[in-house]
Amino acid sequence: MSNPFRDDLVARLRADACTVVIFGATGDLNHRKLIPALYNLAVDGELPPGVRIVGFARRDWSNEFFRESLEKINKEVSRSGHDPEVWAKFAESIEYHCSEFTDQEGYKGLAERLDAIDSERGGKGNRLFYVASAPEFFDDILESLKGAGLNEAKEGGWSRVIVEKPFGTDLATAQHLNEVVNATFQEKDTYRIDHYLGKETAQNIMVLRFANAIFEPLWNSSYVDHVQITCAEHFGMEGGRGGYYDKSGALRDMVQNHLLQLLSLVAMEPPTDLSADGVRDEKVKVFRSMRQWDTPEKVAENVVRGQYVKGYINGEEVPGYREEDRVNPESETEAYVAVKVMLDTWRWSGVPFYVRMGKRLPKKATEISIHFKDVPGVLFNAVPGGVPGANVLVIRIQPDEGISLRMNSKLPGAAVRMEPVKMDFHYSSSFGKSSPEAYERLLLDAMAGDATLFARRDEVEEAWRFVDHIERAWHESDNKPPMTEFTAGSWGPKEADEMLGREGREWRRL
Numbered sequence: 001m002s003n004p005f006r007d008d009l010v011a012r013l014r015a016d017a018c019t020v021v022i023f024g025a026t027g028d029l030n031h032r033k034l035i036p037a038l039y040n041l042a043v044d045g046e047l048p049p050g051v052r053i054v055g056f057a058r059r060d061w062s063n064e065f066f067r068e069s070l071e072k073i074n075k076e077v078s079r080s081g082h083d084p085e086v087w088a089k090f091a092e093s094i095e096y097h098c099s100e101f102t103d104q105e106g107y108k109g110l111a112e113r114l115d116a117i118d119s120e121r122g123g124k125g126n127r128l129f130y131v132a133s134a135p136e137f138f139d140d141i142l143e144s145l146k147g148a149g150l151n152e153a154k155e156g157g158w159s160r161v162i163v164e165k166p167f168g169t170d171l172a173t174a175q176h177l178n179e180v181v182n183a184t185f186q187e188k189d190t191y192r193i194d195h196y197l198g199k200e201t202a203q204n205i206m207v208l209r210f211a212n213a214i215f216e217p218l219w220n221s222s223y224v225d226h227v228q229i230t231c232a233e234h235f236g237m238e239g240g241r242g243g244y245y246d247k248s249g250a251l252r253d254m255v256q257n258h259l260l261q262l263l264s265l266v267a268m269e270p271p272t273d274l275s276a277d278g279v280r281d282e283k284v285k286v287f288r289s290m291r292q293w294d295t296p297e298k299v300a301e302n303v304v305r306g307q308y309v310k311g312y313i314n315g316e317e318v319p320g321y322r323e324e325d326r327v328n329p330e331s332e333t334e335a336y337v338a339v340k341v342m343l344d345t346w347r348w349s350g351v352p353f354y355v356r357m358g359k360r361l362p363k364k365a366t367e368i369s370i371h372f373k374d375v376p377g378v379l380f381n382a383v384p385g386g387v388p389g390a391n392v393l394v395i396r397i398q399p400d401e402g403i404s405l406r407m408n409s410k411l412p413g414a415a416v417r418m419e420p421v422k423m424d425f426h427y428s429s430s431f432g433k434s435s436p437e438a439y440e441r442l443l444l445d446a447m448a449g450d451a452t453l454f455a456r457r458d459e460v461e462e463a464w465r466f467v468d469h470i471e472r473a474w475h476e477s478d479n480k481p482p483m484t485e486f487t488a489g490s491w492g493p494k495e496a497d498e499m500l501g502r503e504g505r506e507w508r509r510l
């Protein structure tokens with residue numbers, strides 16, 4: 001039985017030696033995230049001995065050039081710094097395979113090379129294929145793997161696939177991709193990555209809820225007034241991101257996957273066990289219970305979309321969304337979204353979950369806040385200032401990972417006066433070490449065959465169902481809800497404040 005709470009040692013012991021094949025190996029994701037993650041696992045002694053890495057892409061690069069290119073970026077981004085000796089040893093396990101994604105000969109060559117590596121290693125044919133290409137190549141890569149017989153496990157070994165985001169652009173394309181994936185790999189061997197699930201703080205949500213006796217009795221509509229999930233980013237479309245982002249938008253890029261996944265961890269029922277399907281069965285019930293905003297009127301009432309106009313962040317002038325590199329000057333794509341999610345379940349009846357994401361907000365921060373109900377207003381009415389506010393439990397996903405609880409306290413002195421105070425837990429001071437990058441945990445889990453922190457087919461499709469109604473109202477209906485504006489460096493459009501204001505609530509300041 002798998003267990004998302006096990007410590008790193010157990011994960012390492014369970015991860016198998018294997019060959020990791022990365023499609024799109026000359027690209028940004030591999031350079032900035034995947035190789036540094038594998039390197040850091042090696043530094044920490046977590047990478048199973050015998051792991052080999054094959055980079056697959058079309059540039060005519062040699063093994064040496066590929067390794068040098070990876071090392072250059074690793075020096076800049078590795079969380080544990082760059083040790084030339086460890087790198088040199090690690091780099092011996094890396095090689096490059098040059099091929100177009102659509103070239104069947106390239107896959108035949110890959111199959112031969114993988115067989116040779118298995119013999120060199122003297123081990124089983126364990127293969128982990130990581131599809132880190134642009135999404136338009138996902139089908140080609142999966143079908144070509146099948147064409148070369150690489151989807152089938154070799155005797156005594158395994159063959160798994162990790163598929164990067166975006167997993168489709170709507171429900172229909174996600175269903176199609178799921179058909180292609182399931183026609184090539186078994187569902188148990190399919191790992192749909194959502195890197196937010198690999199964040200230490202996201203994993204801690206279940207621990208907080210189910211390994212402490214004090215929260216769960218309050219975790220329902222009797223005590224919780226509402227929940228907020230915020231993902232703020234201060235950057236915009238740097239590094240050529242505008243081309244991809246302008247076709248996607250905040251709702252598809254972040255809400256459909258990362259933020260709804262966080263929501264599901266906050267809202268799910270306790271699973272009956274900690275197996276991958278035990279946890280994912282409960283998460284999918286949350287997705288299924290989301291009330292659908294299936295008319296333009298409901299979307300107008302419960303969702304706000306916005307674009308930034310030029311402004312200042314940290315004293316620097318930044319362009320408006322439509323002036324960004326590779327963004328259509330007449331773009332109708334949202335760089336900000338705030339959506340109210342209602343879960344029609346016994347536990348959460350009447351409790352709104354407000355989810356927001358925006359580019360070019362004042363800073364980078366992601367947090368979940370649980371806002372509890374006010375105490376009955378009978379005892380402290382006569383006290384000057386009254387009760388300062390309700391309890392708020394804040395789960396800081398990043399940065400300064402941790403958890404704080406806001407409560408009311410008496411100010412020292414003869415008179416009864418109250419002030420809010422915070423009990424605050426910081427990962428950095430409590431554990432004295434930096435948290436591993438999400439990709440480290442997720443790669444190790446895939447090597448260990450543990451899919452708990454990966455999205456299952458039905459979760460992905462249910463999340464798209466919710467998002468599709470909103471996208472249709474925005475882009476296809478006769479009375480499209482309006483696009484709003486906000487100044488870059490502010491906390492988003494006033495319409496998002498008004499959405500909560502209408503219900504007597506306000507966004508938490510991060």
Ligand SMILES: NC(=O)C1=CN([C@@H]2O[C@H](COP(=O)(O)OP(=O)(O)OC[C@H]3O[C@@H](n4cnc5c(N)ncnc54)[C@H](OP(=O)(O)O)[C@@H]3O)[C@@H](O)[C@H]2O)C=CC1
Binds near residue numbers: 033057135164166
């Ligand atoms: N970058 C990031 O931080 C993140 C990326 N992702 C996802 O990861 C995926 C990859 O992103 P990213 O690395 O940024 O993309 P890049 O554009 O940087 O890299 C794309 C890679 O695919 C290769 N490629 C493109 N066309 C072909 C072809 N016809 N045959 C063989 N190789 C080809 C490119 O090779 P060449 O160099 O020759 O063009 C390159 O190696 C995307 O799905 C993205 O959404 C997800 C989360 C974060």
Ligand SMILES: O=C1O[C@H](COP(=O)(O)O)[C@@H](O)[C@H](O)[C@H]1O
Binds near residue numbers: 165195233253254366
């Ligand atoms: O998937 C994505 O995530 C990043 C944010 O990831 P984080 O781990 O840095 O919080 C986001 O900037 C990007 O637009 C999106 O595609």
